[in-house]
Amino acid sequence: MIVEPLQSRNVRLRTATDDDAAFMLELRTDESLSRFLNRTDADLGKQKAWIAAKRDAADDLPLIIEDAAGLAVGTVSIYHIDAALKSFCWGRWIIRPGSMVTAAIESALLVYVQAFEKLGLELCVFDVRNGNAKVLSFHEKLGAHFMYRTSTDSWFFFSKDDFAAARSRYARFL
Template identity: 40%
Template sequence: MSPAPFDKSVRLQGRNILLRAATPDDADFVLALRSDAAKTRFLQPVQADLQAQRDWLAKSHADPRQLYCVICTPDGERLGLVRLYDPQGDSICWGSWLIKDGAPASTAIESALLVYLHALALGYRRSHFDVRIGNDSVIRFHTGFGAVEQRRSEQDIYFSIGEDAIRAALHKYRRYLPAGAMP
């Protein structure tokens, strides 16, 4: 059985944040974060063009094979971005993860946990992703969750994490999740 496609109406509720599908109306926020050179030095550059960003978000929103999310407070303040994409069998990639300055300290870990909870709920049992060499804090974050390096290129380290490690991380960091959220 293949994992389910992404439902763009889903709202993933955490303890302090929620994830919702990004829409073209979020283009200004996405462009502002994606144009921050310090935050995006390990990501693909984007055009500083608001209409191009709106068009990309509309295309992304229509694609059932990816879910580009805005990380928000429950009252709607936008805190960051994260994307699930590139399904390969029972594995999903996630990344494009950016959190604005001043966001609560728990935003990163809580958003990662929500990504994994949602992936498991959809039928994904593993995750694959790459991190740019030199992005040491993100590498430490992922290896702390149990991700294992698979290979390297000149610029990236390719990781995978299996269901057992994902579930162990969800259990270890459950204090960041709402009651009853554990699968």
């Protein structure tokens, strides 16, 4: 899927293109950043094909997080978009260390603006690896509801109404 870019106070969120393959690969193959992500082959051709396939799919949206100067600082995706259930998941979220401190909260808010307000979806259901304490705490602070834990992942939901409440709490970032 391809969408128009969105802008928050310091962050721009845009659809990934072929030209982002090397940057995405650099983040995904960085050992310290990929601990809680599925393994990615260090193969530029495969990464380009992956981006193209996701952009062509109706249920997936690979995105790039940019700073105010237009520099790519991270990546994230909205995926498993179910048009009938109006539900989605998001993740594949990586931000380069040393980026501005609000990159995480602003990119998360923009993901929800895109999904709930632009795509008209109503429910986000997502999982976080049990060991990923920082990201678990991030979602709890934003107001996600814990559902259950498997041996590997913790599952949460976050609704359109939850986002409306978070949006007013975090209006200063948007």
